[in-house]
Amino acid sequence: MTTLTLAKALNAGLRRALDDDDKVVLMGEDIGTLGGVFRVTDGLKAEFGAKRVVDTPLSEAGIVGTAVGLAYRGFRPVIEIQFDGFIYPGFDQIVAQVAKLHYRSRGNVRMPITIRVPFGGGIGAAEHHSESPEAYFAHTAGLRVVACSNPADAYVMIRQAIASDDPVLFFEPKRRYHVKGEVDETASLADARPMGVATTVATGSDVTLVTYGPLVQTARDAAVAAAEDGVSIEVIDLRSLAPVDYATVEASVRRTGRLVITHEAGQQGGVGAELAASITERCFEFLEAAPVRVTGHDIPYPPAKLERHHLPDLDRILDGVDRVLRRPNSLSGVEA
């Protein structure tokens, strides 16, 4: 075991993938000499050369579109989108090309492209630097969407994403890049928990609290705070947003009878909306209360000085927990 930050764990995972398969190439803006603005690719160009770790011209459509061509040629491109808000110039190539080529070619063409996206807020950044665009991609057939939340997962999941024959949107919680954790660098992918399987990170019996990426730690903190109050929360780190591991969530909700979902992205049409609907369909007779979503507001990401009023935090999550428990809460007395 080694102790690594989430960023360093990704770096180690990328190095391992580059080592294991010479068809793996990294591409992106500033990822080579600079090592990426978050230093996730630090040192890799020096180690593997400019043909494996490629600083690209400043064009997201160009990066994704050429990755499509490289994939046709048998490569496994790993793309870095510098910040969440800059993925949109490449959006067309992702949702209209990358996502659909396997289907359109009746399975003949594979698109093993990994699209790394630092996402989420909480770092006091300028506009377009704190967004949570995951739902656009979860809504698109043909794409897998995952989000890591800790160094150990980051190390394994990035390698799984690269090894996957499907295109993967790989969301990295940028405000957790510097959080440290134990990483087993000897772990083999064969033994690892599959990328599509959720993890129960805290067990509990009263409420199931589901989240992913940056809010996993906040959700765990909420479970600890709630325990002091006599409420037992089970926290699930979804890890995969498309497809969702419903088996794990369902089993938990059948025991607790209550579901709270939290994410930084807005509520409308979000991952939480899908989860609430699906769990209601699957577990209706087990639910003691309607599922509750605690999310960012449906607003453009606000200026840095206001972001704490947008991002779900421990208090807002606990307020949502009070709602499913029908305890006094911010919406007491409000009609649905």
Added chain:
Amino acid sequence: MTPSDRDATGLLTKPDDFLQLVSPTGERHANAEFDPWIADIDLGALGRLYRDMAIVRRIDAEATALQRQGELGLWPPLAGQEAAQIGSGRALRDDDFIFSSYREHALAWCRGVEPAELLSVWRGTTASGWNPFEHGMAVPQIIIGAQALHATGYAMGAAWEGSDAAAIAYFGDGATSEGDVNEALVFAASFDAPVVFFCQNNHWAISEPVGLQSKQHLARRADGFGMPGVRVDGNDVLAVLAATRIALDRARRGDGPTFIEAVTYRMGPHTTADDPKRYRTDDELDEWRARDPLSRVLALLEASGVDIAGLEREVGAEADRAAAELRAALTTITEPEPMTVFDHVYAEPNSHIERQRDHYSRYLAMFADAPAERSADAAAPGTTGGGAR
């Protein structure tokens, strides 16, 4: 060969091979095409251009210092690019519209943007500091290259209305790789839009050298899109002024767009969050320091008999005042009220956002009602756990 192998391409980093009216040491080169366009720039007017550049340099340095002191979240310095921005900015008419990216603080200066309006974005209190229609300058753009299309559309509209106002789009060398910029060039040429594409080639897109974006001079791209391209010394305020005036005149006469490549250099980091030592050398910096846009104007003025010690004193005092005003402006930038996060999401009433606004205000009210010893938390939900429970 991968693009990265081209980092060292001499062609693109060679600074010569452009139009220059004032050399780095202050010699005035005559130019038959450009000179008539700056015939009105006498020594007094040249002194005023120097004054603009010196003040914005000082504003930039002060803002950089404010960021280092934690007063601003971020700042993208313009140092080195004063002539490119002032030369083009002072060529504009009041009714011309500017579409800029994030580094064009000197254009904001030309347009009378107030210090607090300039700083509030970088302090993180607003998403945009000024009203575009008060200053003839769009809200700054962070998405690389998007503003080139906006400028083109604005220019198309102006022309369709029969106005002779023009639009000008500012973007960097890196931006020329984005689809948006290329699509803007197509639209502008197709519709003869009265727009000027002003590319500040400052040689670096964060860590990427211009050679990674283009194998030839950027101005040469214009030809392929069907418009004139001109490559000027971007550190020569007179050359930039003349080139921009020529382009604007073309636009006003209905002859369509022009692409200007102003060859300059970003002396500081990309932003205050960047560490340029990782990707460029001190030698390169020294080379560009010798081509400073301000000192060559001083040298020319001195050679023309102007008392530059007096000028520097006078301008220095003004720059000091501007810097002090900038610092003082911080105190006028107030912390935004929490509920303003819901303002202006839509122009018309929207039931969904009203519901969220209502719910969040009820949530905040719980903290207001919290017992006294917990009310410290109320000011900042998110910093503590369980404050209102």
